Amino acid sequence: MPGLSRVAMDSTEAMSIKYNTMVYELKQRGKHVLVMSLGEAYFDIPLFPMDELPQAEVHHYSHSRGLLALRRKLAQYFHAEYAVDFDPDEEVIITAGSKAAIHMTFMSILNPGDEVIYSEPAWVSYPEQIRLCYATPVGVRYQKSVYEFEEFITPKTKAIVINNPHNPSGQVLSRKELEHILDLARKHNLWVLSDEAYSDFVWGEEFISLARLDPNKEHAIVFNSMSKNYGISGWRVGYVIANKAVISNVLKVNQHLITCPATILQHYLARHFHQLLEITKPQIQAVLCKRKQVAAYMDQIGLSYLPGSSTFYLFASIAPSRLSSEEFCTRLLQDEYVSIVPGVGYGESCDAFVRISVGAASLEENQLGLRKIKELIEKTS
């Protein structure tokens, strides 16, 4: 057999998807699994009829920047909600999910050998996407603050990636932290990529989009996701907000890689934009309330977790268990049919953690799962 790509061979399967695939296969075999590993919250949302959409257009390609009507809705939303202004014609591109948005942006800004800094725990795909561009991921070990980033900057550093609100800790970066990162970017001529896919999942604290603090987008590149915020993870609709030069480059890459997200779904989202927001908003609040209750229950039974109160994740410590986080999660799934994600998937420095997603199961089920986690920690200490 001819050879394969070394960088792809060496890449690790996305840990969250790996465990969710195991869940899927257990369910196919008729097992009931308590799922606390999903990267999505389950909302009760209607499916509006698609025959109201412009039938002449729904089957065909859209503009490769994305449907203009949807870009305009997003621009209005960012202005009203986040005090961020961008030109819907030239400063945004709608992509087949925010994962593809980040991938195509890395392809558009990185040269081989460039370094990209991010904090651990980090979303599983940042380092892999960086490596697929032959650039070097520089994961800052748990748990350093952004004020310690400068020591990791070298002449090869091209970008800093932040995830705000943070998956998996749920932390929101303050204005002061964001200003500090932008100051670093100005001083060292770096891009700052701000992955804001969970921007609507914030509870009682101020969320500031990075683009608000860099209105000309000289350093800020923002990613967001309609998939996450609308509870339609499987629809794959995300976007990039950046200056015209960056977007032009992402556009070219997009034309060669994907063309556009599914046109029919773009029409649907443009048409039902505000309706869907109104339907999901109280459900997002309920998820954040459940997250707070889960955190309180963890305090009560003595499970510790990283600080943060946003998103629908908690990053919990499994210390003093002797098991690696993968051994821990595999055993929990196989013995107890409870599914969570190993911390090591979020960085080498995070092997004493697991990611818990509270989005899909009820509070009671989450509490049951947490007791199982606590028991397994005790059994293996």
Place this chain on the structure above:
Amino acid sequence: MPGLSRVAMDSTEAMSIKYNTMVYELKQRGKHVLVMSLGEAYFDIPLFPMDELPQAEVHHYSHSRGLLALRRKLAQYFHAEYAVDFDPDEEVIITAGSKAAIHMTFMSILNPGDEVIYSEPAWVSYPEQIRLCYATPVGVRYQKSVYEFEEFITPKTKAIVINNPHNPSGQVLSRKELEHILDLARKHNLWVLSDEAYSDFVWGEEFISLARLDPNKEHAIVFNSMSKNYGISGWRVGYVIANKAVISNVLKVNQHLITCPATILQHYLARHFHQLLEITKPQIQAVLCKRKQVAAYMDQIGLSYLPGSSTFYLFASIAPSRLSSEEFCTRLLQDEYVSIVPGVGYGESCDAFVRISVGAASLEENQLGLRKIKELIEKTS
């Protein structure tokens, strides 16, 4: 401003998309444009109600190999239609369009410096996708046959790409040609990537999928598209058929890049698979019939084109015009509001050609457009 990726900066905009964007902008300004540049055929297809689909699943991620029910339908179809067998569990992955399928496969097999051979004219994205992997595109100049490929093979050659049926010529490769390419692959240990996106657009000649001649898929990697064959270009649903090792690598890349195509559309296609085939089949035949009439009209008015009778494209010569193919197409669009794609987008050796797509306009409109092309050739000779 921090720097951008050199390889992305140097990449050219997909020529077909560039012209279709110009069309889009002219239409926005109220101009009537005769569109013969689209990479899609316009079918009259119904939109079945989506509320019949499994409502609990349509909003969420699917398996990252794609929905199993759809993979099974595709396996049955390939068995019945193309005498090709593949395992729906491990030898296929459904992707967000065949463009993404090819991109992710290049990422999965290529190392920097590898060479990839293909014939010009070639689909615009092959060379750009190859360069985005830091590999080297080796376009074989128009118009050499596959029997001349061996002289382009070097120790760095990793793969040969074929496009069968061919966009833009409409040529179908014979069994003898396919066997020859596979022999080369066996002799030099190469992958053969067969882009079969137009497999259903074949008129009165035998189409042979490469996988039929390499049943263990030791060298053959096949791409196809539900988008093209079902007239739903904007839905972005394609797939890769290959051996388990290749698919495992593509799966990992897909997990970091896209996750899955839109789940709701996968459910729709699995449910209406045969119905849609029955609806589109006579329309595909009508397009192929129209293509034949267009070719006869070109013979009649003295426009020459490359041999081929499949797909909905013709690759026509503009010789002896003095204009480059880009100058020619820009002038035709600006002066006559007829949109076609410059041949140079299909390779440096093809600057005396233009691509004509007969899929969207009527026969009479296509004939009108052809007369305008003929006139511009005469005016600029």
